Amino acid sequence: MLIHRLSLLGLLALLLAGCGSSERMEKIYAERCLGCHGPSGKGDGPTAASLPNAVPDFRQTIQRRSVSQISGIITQGKEIMPAYGPALSGGEIQDMVLMVRFLSRQDRSLEWWERFGPLVWAHCSVPWEVVLGYDEPEEGNKR
Amino acid sequence: MRGPWIRLGFLLLVSPFVFLLQREAAAHDPPSVAKGAQRREIRLPVEDFSLADQTGKNFRFQSLKGKIVVVSFIYTTCPDVCPLITANLRLVQERLTAGERGGISFLSITTDPEVDTPNVLKSYADRYRVDFSNWSFLTGEEKRLQRVWKIFSVKVERKARGLVNHTTLTALIDRKGMMRFAYAGAAPDPKAILEDLRRLLRSQ
Numbered sequence: 001m002l003i004h005r006l007s008l009l010g011l012l013a014l015l016l017a018g019c020g021s022s023e024r025m026e027k028i029y030a031e032r033c034l035g036c037h038g039p040s041g042k043g044d045g046p047t048a049a050s051l052p053n054a055v056p057d058f059r060q061t062i063q064r065r066s067v068s069q070i071s072g073i074i075t076q077g078k079e080i081m082p083a084y085g086p087a088l089s090g091g092e093i094q095d096m097v098l099m100v101r102f103l104s105r106q107d108r109s110l111e112w113w114e115r116f117g118p119l120v121w122a123h124c125s126v127p128w129e130v131v132l133g134y135d136e137p138e139e140g141n142k143r
Numbered sequence: 144m145r146g147p148w149i150r151l152g153f154l155l156l157v158s159p160f161v162f163l164l165q166r167e168a169a170a171h172d173p174p175s176v177a178k179g180a181q182r183r184e185i186r187l188p189v190e191d192f193s194l195a196d197q198t199g200k201n202f203r204f205q206s207l208k209g210k211i212v213v214v215s216f217i218y219t220t221c222p223d224v225c226p227l228i229t230a231n232l233r234l235v236q237e238r239l240t241a242g243e244r245g246g247i248s249f250l251s252i253t254t255d256p257e258v259d260t261p262n263v264l265k266s267y268a269d270r271y272r273v274d275f276s277n278w279s280f281l282t283g284e285e286k287r288l289q290r291v292w293k294i295f296s297v298k299v300e301r302k303a304r305g306l307v308n309h310t311t312l313t314a315l316i317d318r319k320g321m322m323r324f325a326y327a328g329a330a331p332d333p334k335a336i337l338e339d340l341r342r343l344l345r346s347q
Contacts, residue, residue: 035223047223050330052230080226087220087258087305
């Protein structure tokens, strides 16, 4: 009984966490964010070293911010970070928000992925955006 | 006869240390795509053009005749090199003396008119805390901009909405409208630009 409850709790935690990373989100992150924020959101992208200000580590900044705050920064920009509002659709901004939230939770070593990879993979195979409802990018902005 | 053997021995002794030193230096080099821009001295007359500035007002290049002009090409949603160019030029603007500021103007010309309206450019410049007294951000119809890009040999290739590949040029133009220095690359060194600007100020 206890095992059943624990498994249910585990499944619920995974559901709440959301898989986070889809191919579309990763593509937009790679195109628009990775240069400064780096592949894992630690602020160590190839351009970061040349910027006048240090690029924050998502794991330290994103956790404290609400979805609308993160969305606001991506839309309106901050200091020298570009404002993506004029260029991207609501769906694309949402993709970015989800991706940075996903990366902010990533402090997992390679061993973690080796151990739990199949479980994460199985969870990620569920089309959560269809199950939970998701904003598709506007037709004009699809690439 | 012993000479070459001594040199070889010396090389064998020293090379591991040189290798270690190089490795150490490489380890401390931050990973960066922006290791400065290539600087070239040239002499190229710049034709007149007109665009709209960040307030929507018509701007004519000819109106800056008699001033030294720093021209750069950027777009506001650029995720890599443009922030470095604008941030470095902002540093140059900040380091100019009050006397120098009167004789120098900055122009940032967009490579993405689809997104970069005057309002968008104004917000972009505000985020960099640009002093608008001698810095204008220019946009316009694509056709007009294409002519300007051609004047400066800037190639622009649209990849997606808000994502553009373009030549990263920062050019210094003298008081007679002649392009004198061209920096091609991601991060033009503010110190080098300041030196070249001061050289132009002194020479005319």
